Amino acid sequence: MAPDRELVIGDIPSDVAGVLQALGAAGHEAVLVGGCVRDSLLGVAIADWDAATSARPQEVAELFGQATWENRFGTVTVHGTPDVEVTSYRAESAYRDLRRPDDVRFGVSLADDLARRDFTINAMAWLPLDLPHGRGRLIDSFDGQADLDARILRAVGDPRQRFAEDALRLVRAARLAGRFDLDIEPATRAAIVEMAPGAASVSGERLGDELLRMLGDPVPSRAVGWLERLGLLVVILPELAALRGVAQHKRVAGDALDHTLRAVDVAPPDGPRDLRLATLLHDLGKATTGRDGHFLGHAAVGAGLAGDVLRRLRFGRERADRIIAVIEHHMYDYRPEWTDAAVRRFIRRTHRTDRELLFALRRADAV
Numbered sequence: 001m002a003p004d005r006e007l008v009i010g011d012i013p014s015d016v017a018g019v020l021q022a023l024g025a026a027g028h029e030a031v032l033v034g035g036c037v038r039d040s041l042l043g044v045a046i047a048d049w050d051a052a053t054s055a056r057p058q059e060v061a062e063l064f065g066q067a068t069w070e071n072r073f074g075t076v077t078v079h080g081t082p083d084v085e086v087t088s089y090r091a092e093s094a095y096r097d098l099r100r101p102d103d104v105r106f107g108v109s110l111a112d113d114l115a116r117r118d119f120t121i122n123a124m125a126w127l128p129l130d131l132p133h134g135r136g137r138l139i140d141s142f143d144g145q146a147d148l149d150a151r152i153l154r155a156v157g158d159p160r161q162r163f164a165e166d167a168l169r170l171v172r173a174a175r176l177a178g179r180f181d182l183d184i185e186p187a188t189r190a191a192i193v194e195m196a197p198g199a200a201s202v203s204g205e206r207l208g209d210e211l212l213r214m215l216g217d218p219v220p221s222r223a224v225g226w227l228e229r230l231g232l233l234v235v236i237l238p239e240l241a242a243l244r245g246v247a248q249h250k251r252v253a254g255d256a257l258d259h260t261l262r263a264v265d266v267a268p269p270d271g272p273r274d275l276r277l278a279t280l281l282h283d284l285g286k287a288t289t290g291r292d293g294h295f296l297g298h299a300a301v302g303a304g305l306a307g308d309v310l311r312r313l314r315f316g317r318e319r320a321d322r323i324i325a326v327i328e329h330h331m332y333d334y335r336p337e338w339t340d341a342a343v344r345r346f347i348r349r350t351h352r353t354d355r356e357l358l359f360a361l362r363r364a365d366a367v
Contacts, residue, residue: 012134
């Protein structure tokens with residue numbers, strides 16, 4: 001257990017500071033917790049601001065009239081710029097189905113609250129001492145900063161218990177290890193490999209959200225690579241896992257999965273919406289259409305498989321249809337000698353296709 005020390009968090013948004021001040025003025029302990037503390041220590045931009053408090057959910061909701069709240073899990077979202085998620089200190093009983101706790105208890109201490117969090121790097125809190133100047137005390141009961149410094153991802157306490165509490169944490173481990181280029185501590189890694197089949201119990205919506213977070217990272221292939229090494233990829237994206245070992249003739253060595261992950265990495269994150277998702281799924285048809293180094297019809301087959309994935313992960317129909325269409329047409333064979341008539345035929349053939357997304361996918365595929 002690391003001793004508490006002073007930590008300065010600069011540029012705390014006024015709405016975030018206001019939430020902490022209001023809770024403190026009402027006689028409640030309030031801290032920043034989780035990812036915002038971790039990201040501050042890493043020196044990266046803080047995307048989400050999360051607070052935890054000794055106040056009970058109803059007390060928080062009554063304090064902030066514009067808030068929406070979820071009583072069962074103790075989370076109150078206080079709307080502002082940015083929104084702040086305020087969670088009451090809580091402890092949880094055993095989980096019956098790897099998704100929902102049998103019971104949630106409020107009125108516990110900050111130490112109890114941190115002990116039920118997933119990984120040490122997310123189990124740190126910041127207690128404000130001088131909000132206007134960003135001064136506060138870092139509470140690091142599980143040596144999260146030491147693990148950050150050592151580039152290690154480690155579960156809090158017993159890793160099997162942490163993953164039994166919520167199977168999404170299995171997938172989140174791959175995302176965090178990929179995003180921050182961490183190694184996974186051996187006992188934590190062994191528990192994930194053992195319990196990987198449990199990821200099938202996670203809802204499609206939650207898996208889809210984790211996948212999009214991975215694809216938003218600078219190098220998405222690192223997280224997907226961890227999914228594969230941990231035995232999770234075959235559980236949550238078996239269509240993608242099936243590309244491993246599918247040989248293809250490319251200028252750069254590797255199989256169809258290697259090619260797909262390289263294409264995802266070069267697809268610009270600020271490109272058309274869902275570019276990286278479409279790129280991740282664009283070659284699924286190669287697993288079953290390979291003949292003598294060619295993949296005749298793989299675009300159409302892959303479009304069907306991508307549709308299965310997108311429906312399973314509960315992406316909306318309009319969004320799924322747009323991605324399916326660009327995958328179906330991504331093998332268009334443009335040549336400089338095309339006539340105006342050939343261009344017009346292409347326009348007619350793709351008139352229901354998001355061509356900006358189509359061309360961006362093709363560029364990533366070619367690069």
